[in-house]
Amino acid sequence: MLKDTKQKVWADEVYINFPNQNNRGAHINISGIAMAKYAPNTKNARTLMEFLVSKPAQQLYAQTNMEYPVREGVDVSPLVASWGTFKADVLPLEAIAKNRKMALKLIDKAQFDL
Amino acid sequence: VIALYQSKKWTFVSYLVALVLMAPILVMLVGGISAQAELFEHLWQTVLPTYLENTLLLALFVVSLALFFGVTSAALISYTDIAFKAKLRWLLLLPLAMPAYLIAYLYTDLFDYAGPVQRTLRAYFSWQSPNDYWFFDIRSLTGAAFMLALVLFPYIYMLTRGAFEQQDQNLLRASRLLGLSTKQSFFKVALPLARPAIAIAASLVLMETLADFATVQYFAVNTLTTAIYDTWLGYGDLAAANALASVLMLLVLFVVLAEQRTRSGIRHQSARPSVKRELVKLSFIGQLLASTFCWLLVVLGFLLPVSLLIAMAIDYSDAEQLSILIEIGFNSLKVSVIAATIAVVIALLLGLYQRLHAHKYAQVPQRISGFGYAVPGTVLAMAMLSTFGPLDHWLNDFAIFIGFPAPGLVLSGSLFAIVFAFIVRFSAVANGTIDSAIKNIPQSLDYAPASLGMGLTKSLTRVHMPLLSPAILVAWLLVFVESMKELPAVLLLRPFNFETLSSQIYQLISDEMLEQGALGAILIVLFGLLPIVLLNKHKER
Numbered sequence: 001m002l003k004d005t006k007q008k009v010w011a012d013e014v015y016i017n018f019p020n021q022n023n024r025g026a027h028i029n030i031s032g033i034a035m036a037k038y039a040p041n042t043k044n045a046r047t048l049m050e051f052l053v054s055k056p057a058q059q060l061y062a063q064t065n066m067e068y069p070v071r072e073g074v075d076v077s078p079l080v081a082s083w084g085t086f087k088a089d090v091l092p093l094e095a096i097a098k099n100r101k102m103a104l105k106l107i108d109k110a111q112f113d114l
Numbered sequence: 115v116i117a118l119y120q121s122k123k124w125t126f127v128s129y130l131v132a133l134v135l136m137a138p139i140l141v142m143l144v145g146g147i148s149a150q151a152e153l154f155e156h157l158w159q160t161v162l163p164t165y166l167e168n169t170l171l172l173a174l175f176v177v178s179l180a181l182f183f184g185v186t187s188a189a190l191i192s193y194t195d196i197a198f199k200a201k202l203r204w205l206l207l208l209p210l211a212m213p214a215y216l217i218a219y220l221y222t223d224l225f226d227y228a229g230p231v232q233r234t235l236r237a238y239f240s241w242q243s244p245n246d247y248w249f250f251d252i253r254s255l256t257g258a259a260f261m262l263a264l265v266l267f268p269y270i271y272m273l274t275r276g277a278f279e280q281q282d283q284n285l286l287r288a289s290r291l292l293g294l295s296t297k298q299s300f301f302k303v304a305l306p307l308a309r310p311a312i313a314i315a316a317s318l319v320l321m322e323t324l325a326d327f328a329t330v331q332y333f334a335v336n337t338l339t340t341a342i343y344d345t346w347l348g349y350g351d352l353a354a355a356n357a358l359a360s361v362l363m364l365l366v367l368f369v370v371l372a373e374q375r376t377r378s379g380i381r382h383q384s385a386r387p388s389v390k391r392e393l394v395k396l397s398f399i400g401q402l403l404a405s406t407f408c409w410l411l412v413v414l415g416f417l418l419p420v421s422l423l424i425a426m427a428i429d430y431s432d433a434e435q436l437s438i439l440i441e442i443g444f445n446s447l448k449v450s451v452i453a454a455t456i457a458v459v460i461a462l463l464l465g466l467y468q469r470l471h472a473h474k475y476a477q478v479p480q481r482i483s484g485f486g487y488a489v490p491g492t493v494l495a496m497a498m499l500s501t502f503g504p505l506d507h508w509l510n511d512f513a514i515f516i517g518f519p520a521p522g523l524v525l526s527g528s529l530f531a532i533v534f535a536f537i538v539r540f541s542a543v544a545n546g547t548i549d550s551a552i553k554n555i556p557q558s559l560d561y562a563p564a565s566l567g568m569g570l571t572k573s574l575t576r577v578h579m580p581l582l583s584p585a586i587l588v589a590w591l592l593v594f595v596e597s598m599k600e601l602p603a604v605l606l607l608r609p610f611n612f613e614t615l616s617s618q619i620y621q622l623i624s625d626e627m628l629e630q631g632a633l634g635a636i637l638i639v640l641f642g643l644l645p646i647v648l649l650n651k652h653k654e655r
Contacts, residue, residue, distance in 0.1 A: 006429075104348055108160040113336060 002079075018086035025087040027096075031067065120471065121570075128467045131460055132479035135538050138497035139363070139489060145353065145500050146360030153345070153354035162341070162358075168255060169324065169337040169365070175259035176266065176323045177316050183263060183411055184270025185305075185312060190404045191271075192278035193300060194394045197401060202408050203275075204650055209415025210268040211642030213599060213616075215328035216635055217419045218261045219623045222332075224422075225252045253333045261329055264415040266322055270315040277311035278304060283391055296394050310376050317373035324366055325490035327602040328620050338362040339492045339602065346606065352500060359496040363489065370488045420639060426632035438618075439634050446614040449529055449604075450597035453536035454544075457593045458586055460537070461544035465552045466578065470560065470570075480545055487542035494535045495606035502526035502534075527609055535603040540596045544589040551585030552578075588648055598641045 002008055018026045033052060035045050051057050058069040063077050075081070107113060187206050190196050225231050232249055241247050251257065281304060289299040327339040338358060346355040396404055464480040486494070502525035510520040525531060555578065563573035579586075601616040608617060615634050622631040 101349060105156055105160075108157065111161060111164070113161070113334070 016083045025089040027089045128479040132482040135483050138501040141501045142497035146356035153351045154357040165336050165341045173323050176262045179263035180267040180319045183267035188271045188274035196404050205412045207268045207646050209265045212265045214262045214265045218329045220419045220422045255335050258333045258335050266319045269318045273311045273315040277308035313376040342492045359493040366488050426629045430629040442613045442618050450594045453533050453597045454590045454594040457537050457544040458590045461548040465548045469552050484542035484545050486538035491602035495603045498531040531607045536597045540593045543592045547589035595641050
C-alpha cells in the first residue's frame with residue numbers, strides 16, 4: 001500500500017490509536033506454534049520451531065511482516081517503531097481461550113452483532 | 115414402451131449411487147434433530163429469531179425485486195417494439211454470470227461514505243459530515259437484496275420470456291376480439307398464462323437466495339447461512355451447526371415442494387408460437403422509460419461491475435498476482451474437472467438406467483440424486499463434516515486395530531469432501547441436460563441394434579454415446595462452471611493451505627483488497643458467461 005502512490009494517500013490518513021491505554025492495556029494477538037503430541041516428524045518440527053524463534057527469523061517477522069518480534073533484542077521495523085510504544089494487556093491467552101465460549105454467548109445475549 | 119433390459123446389477127448400482135449421494139444429508143438431518151444441543155437453545159433464545167427473520171425478509175425482498183426486474187423486462191422484450199431489442203434480448207442474461215458478492219464489494223466501494231459518489235456529492239454541495247445529508251446505506255438488508263436481485267433476475271427474465279414467446283397467440287387475439295385493450299389482454303391473458311414459468315423461476319431465485327453466504331456475510335446481515343458458518347467455526351459446535359443447517363434445509367424443502375406443485379400445472383400451456391405476436395408500439399416517452407429500465411439492469415448487473423474489475427486489473431495486476439492466480443486456478447481446475455467428470459458419469463448411469471429399464475420406478479434414483487441442487491453449500495458442508503468426520507475416526511481406529519498406521523482424515527480433511535459436495539449439489543444440472551438428450555433419441559434406436567443382434571454394451575458405445583456426446587459436453591461444462599463458482603462449501607471443507615479461485619476472492623473481499631484478485635474475479639465472470647452462451651445457442655437451435 002505504501003509503495004502505491006494512489007493508496008499511500010489513504011494510508012497517510014490513518015491515525016494509529018492503541019486501545020485501552022488508561023485501563024488494562026491493549027490486547028495482543030500472538031502467532032504461536034505448537035507440536036502435536038503424536039506428530040510423526042518430531043525432529044524436523046523441532047528444528048523448524050527453533051528456527052522460527054531464532055534471531056534471523058524474528059527479524060524477518062519484524063521487517064517483512066511488520067509484526068512485533070517475540071524475541072528480546074530484535075528491533076521492530078522503523079515504520080512500526082514510528083508509532084511509538086504502548087501499554088499491553090498482560091492477561092494470559094490461556095485465560096482468554098478458556099472464556100472464549102462464554103464471551104461468544106455474551107455477544108449473542110447482548111445482540112452485539114445485530 | 116417395452117423395457118429392453120432387466121439388469122439387476124444396474125438397478126442395484128443406480129439405487130446405491132443415489133442413496134450414497136443423499137446419505138450425508140440424511141445423517142445431518144438425523145444428527146441435527148436428535149442432538150441435545152444446549153447451544154441451539156442458547157441461540158434460539160438470543161439471536162436465532164433475528165437470523166430467521168433476516169433470512170425470510172431477504173428472500174421476500176429478493177424475490178419481489180427479481181420478479182419486478184425479470185417479468186417487466188421479459189414483457190418489454192416480448193410484447194413491445196423496444197429499441198435495440200435483438201441486443202437487449204441476450205444482454206439481459208449477462209448479469210447471471212456475475213457473483214452477487216462481487217457486485218456487493220464493487221458497489222460498496224462506489225457508494226460507501228468514502229466512495230467516489232458520496233465524495234463528489236460532498237464536494238459539490240460542501241457537506242461536511244454524514245449528518246448533513248441522507249444517502250442510502252448499501253451495507254444493509256435492502257442493499258443485499260438489491261445486489262442479489264440484480265444478478266438473479268435473469269432467471270425470471272429468461273423463463274418468462276420463453277413462456278411469452280411460446281404463448282398461443284390465438285388466445286390473445288380472441289381476448290382482443292372480445293373487447294379487451296392490449297393492456298388488459300396482457301394482464302388478463304398473457305401474464306396468467308406465464309404464471310407456471312414465473313413460479314418456477316421465482317423458486318430458483320429463492321433457492322439461490324437461501325444459499326447465498328458471501329453477500330450477506332460481507333454486508334454483515336446475519337442470516338441462517340452465516341449463523342451455520344459462525345456456529346461451526348466460532349463455537350466449534352457440530353451439533354448446533356447441524357441443527358441450524360436442518361432448519362435451513364426444511365425451509366429449502368418447502369420451496370422444492372412448492373415448486374414441484376407448480377410444475378404439475380405447467381401442462382396447461384399449449385405451445386403454438388406460429389402466429390406472429392402483436393407488438394405494442396411504444397410512444398416516445400414509453401420508449402425512453404422502457405429502454406432506460408432495461409439498459410439500467412444490463413449496466414448495473416453486468417457492464418459497470420465488469421468495467422470496474424477491468425480497471426482494477428489494469429491498475430494493480432503484476433507478475434506476482436499472476437503466479438498466485440495460476441496456482442489457485444489450477445486447484446480450482448482440479449476439483450472442478452473431477453467433480454464434472456464424475457457427475458456426468460452418474461448422470462449417464464442414471465439416465466440410461468431410466469431409459470432402458472422402462473418401468474414405473476426407474477426414474478426414482480435420478481429423482482433422488484437431483485434433489486441436491488436445492489441444498490445450500492453451507493448445509494452440504496455440514497452434512498459432509500457430520501458424515502465423513504465420524505467415518506474417518508472409525509477408519510483410523512480400524513486401521514490401528516488391524517495393525518496398520520493411522521491414515522489420518524482421508525475423507526473429511528482432503529479434497530474428497532469438496533468433490534463429494536460438488537457432485538451432490540450439481541448432479542441435477544448434469545441429469546437435466548443428459549436426460550433431455552436421452553429423451554430426444556427415438557425409442558426405435560434402442561430396439562434396432564438389439565434386433566440386429568447387438569449386445570447392450572455395443573449398442574451403448576456405438577449408438578447412444580455418439581448421439582449423446584454434444585449433451586455430455588454441455589453437461590460437463592455446466593457442472594464444471596458451477597463448481598468453479600461454488601464458494602461456501604469450499605470455505606468450510608477445504609484442507610489447510612488449499613485455496614480455490616472463489617475462496618481466494620472471498621478472502622480478499624473480506625480483507626478489502628479485491629484489487630489483488632481482480633484478474634481472478636474476471637476469470638470467474640468469464641467462466642460464468644460460458645453456460646449463458648451455451649444455453650443461448652442450445653435454445654436457438
